[in-house]
Amino acid sequence: MKDIADLLLSGEYDTEQLRRVPIPESFRGAVVLEEDADMFAGIRTESRDPAKSLTLCDVPTPEPGPGEALVAVMASSINYNTVWSAIFEPVPTFGFLKRYAKSVPSAGIHDRPFHVLGSDMSGVVLRTGPGVHRWRPGDKVVAHCLSVELSSPDGHDDSMLDPDQRIWGYETNYGGLAQLSLVKANQLMPKPGHLTWEEAAVSGLVHSTAYRQLISRNGANIKLGDVVLIWGAAGGLGSYATQLAVRAGAIPVCVVSSPRKAELVRAQGADLVIDRAAEGYRFWKDPETPDPGEWRRFGAQIRDLTGGDDPDVVFEHPGRETMGVSVYVARRGGTVVTCASTSGYQHQYDNRYLWMGLKRIVGTHFANYREAWEANRLIAKGAVHPTVSAVYGLDEVGRAARQVHANAHSGKIGVLCLAPGPGLGVDDPEFRAHHIDRINRFREDAANPDEEG
Structure with a gap:
């Protein structure tokens, strides 16, 4: 791998040289092992430490098949699905790999007793399989x-609706937290030339997700002047949602x-901010009992900030902790658009506020091909900027995942x-x-890595 890395870093190569x-027979990757899937049995989710299960080891190099590419990974990032994989919640990911191998004949190499994680990547194409024409060795990509297989008619209007849609590096093997990665060639997009490897690597998953959730017709399709409530606005998803809302002319x-x-x-252009910690919001009286009084107090603060307006759209992703208040505060006829449940999957809300307020809950998941390209x-x-706050080496991937699990970060954490x-x-x-101050906006926050998110 050193010879490949040295050549790529020199910049003095062409397609034929590459x-x-x-290609080495093996490479280093951040993996979880099937034999460890029960290691956290009986331990509460918040107490599970991804640094104990994430292992850096040598794995055999896969051969790219038809429509696939082997990429030298320069940088990647930590997403919540990396954390979920590493703490084996809600289920160990090895079931995903087995089903993939069983349902798609060419996917047998994904069913292994190890799972190389990571759903983001920037790098250089090394090899392409048969049928790949758009990309060639030497191309810099994210x-x-x-x-997705696109073997069903369901996916041809919106590829996210294909029954064989999967998230690479979570429901497939050979993800981006490694020296090499195997992808479908149609996952590749041009690397933005003004960004470093780590800056280019962090946006793919969260920015595309936020784009579909807020901008696309498949999500909330926000418009000029919409009031948009954004939970976790300085986090990975929220930092991109904030930029998109500002650029779209929303509030x-x-x-x-x-x-x-x-x-x-x-600093990203948002004037209306609620510090939930300073305000002492507790939306649950106890683990089983929501507190509608806190919903009302929260809604009143939103109206104070907006001059009397309720949110047209709620950008929802914490899940259990916030879904009840999200449904409550959305305006009459408003939309709650949700893409995740980082605080728990079992949601509870008062359905009277939904049906009597003619509100909608819209589920979104990542993005289709077109949405991902538009986001990139x-x-x-330079209309939206990466929000890197800290960068770790691949040998520190467990520590990086621990930061995300503890919500002790802002923006995105990159991994070299x-x-x-x-x-x-x-x-x-x-x-x-021309954009350097905005690119580095979150990087200044790396001096406070232990600040709770």
Whole structure:
């Protein structure tokens, strides 16, 4: 791998040179092991430590099949699905790999006693399988995480509706937290030239998810002037949702958990901010009993900030902790759009506020091909910026995942794979210089890595 890394970092290569470079029989990857799937049995979710299950080890290099590409990974990032995989919740991911191998004949290599994790990646194409024409060795790329067969008519209007839709690096093997990664070639997109490897690597999953959730007709399809309540507005998803809302001409109301995070979202152009920790909001009286009095207090604060308006759209992803209040505060005829449940999957809300208020709950999941490309285009044009707050090495991936599990981070955490350090990979320094303050906005927060999110 060192010879490949040295060649890629030198920049002095062409397609034919890369085709001649020998591919190693194995590579280093961050994996969970099937034999460890029961290691956290009886331990509460919040007490499970992903650093104990994430293992860095050598795994055999897969051969790219038809429509696939083998990519040298320069950088990746930590997402919540990395944490879920590492703590084996809600279920161990090995069942996903077995079903994939059983249902798709060419996917047998994914069913292994190890799972290479990671649903983000920036890197360089090394090899392509038969039938790949758009990409060739040497192309600098990022990847979106939609892996889909498109063998059913259901997916051809919206590829996320295909019954064989999977999330790469979570429901498939050979993800991005490794020196090499195997992807479908149609997951690849051009790397934004003004970004470093780690900056380019962090946006794929969360930005595409937020784009579908807020901008797309498959989500809330927000418009100029909409009031948009954004939970966790300084986190991975929320930091992109805030930028999208501002760029769309909406009025974001950003919920954060500290003064520092309030500063971050204001720096992104959001004027209306609620520090839930400072206000002492507790939406549950106990683990089984919600507190409608807190819903009303929260709704009143939103109206105070907006001049009397309730949210047209609620950007929902915490799940159990917040769904009840999200349904309550949405305006009459408003929309709660949800993509995750980081605080728990079993939701509880008062359905009277939903049906009598003619409100909607819309479920969204990642993004289809078109939405992912549109989201990446916004990054490349400098309309939306990566929100890297900290960068770890691949050998520190357990520590990085622990930060995300504890919600002790802002924005996104990058992970260097073949890149030996941060700051490499920029091809358009002039364009970068124009946006550098916004690119580095969250990086300043790395000085406070233990601040609760």
